[in-house]
Amino acid sequence: MKRKPASAVRQYKKAFPQFPAGLNQYHSYVKPTAKLPKAPPSLETYNKIKRWPLDGNAYYGDCTMAAAAHAIHLWNVITHESNPVPLTSDVVREYRKFAKTPQAGLIEANVLKTWHRGGLWGHRILGYTPINVHDIAMIKQAAYLYGLVYVGVQLTKSAEKQYKQRKPWALVRDWKNEVPVGGHAIPIVGYDRDGFYVVTWGVVQKMTFEWWHTYGEEAWAIFPQQLKEAGGADHLNLAQLRADLKLL
Secondary structure: OOOOOOOOOOOOOOOOOOOOOOOOOOOHOOOOOOOOOOOOEOOOOHHHOOOOOOOOOOOOOOHHHHHHHHHHHHHHHOOOOOOOOOOOHHHHHHHHHHHHOOOOOOOHHHHHHHHOOOOEEEEOEEEEEOOOOHHHHHHHHHHHHHEEEEEEEEEEEHHHHHHHOOOEEOOOOHHHOOOOOEEEEHHHHHHOEEEEEEEOOOOEEEEEHHHHHHHHHHHHEEEHHHHHOOOOOOEEOHHHHHHHHOOO
8 A cells, every 4th residue: 555755734723522422332222133244354445546635734723624534435435425525625615614623623522513513614424423542342333334433542752752753652662751742643444453544634543552542532323324325334323323413
């Protein structure tokens, strides 16, 4: 897989996570009688997309919106649909509607709420719900069933260095002394036996499960209309999820 050179400028700015009261964890919305298909040992759907745009995240703290735009792009590939994928200017414009300053950042839960209720770039999702960040098996399953998982992490200087060196995000020897430099929103778009793959700053970046357990702070399953039309949400109690989301 070819990788673009690391950008000289990168922005984070995902705000600290918020989990709305009244919205349950993902497993609570799976029908008791449903038999979920087992996730395969690896998932590499992201390889079907040859180029991932930066979507303004080199200059704006719009990672939360960029991750949403990446999701639409990937869902199109998975379902063979052609929903409009927002351009960089569209991503930045949507971000600036809600951000007080170019680098202010946004809360993932608020982006998801907007995406569900009013839509982003003319695209709406059926619902969303948090996943326990330490439940690797559940995150894998959600990525397999819905194409991706919308997550948030805290990055460190060593992670920046590993990104520049084209190495996976992994714990370094003195990781306990590191201070995070900023929150970052990214989609998990694949996995293998020892780590997840995410899209960030125009490339696919690997992170080890050990690193994720340390710096991952939120994970969200998102249910797009495209997958429901393809029969990919039959195991969910969408009526209950929608009722809970309506109260937020």
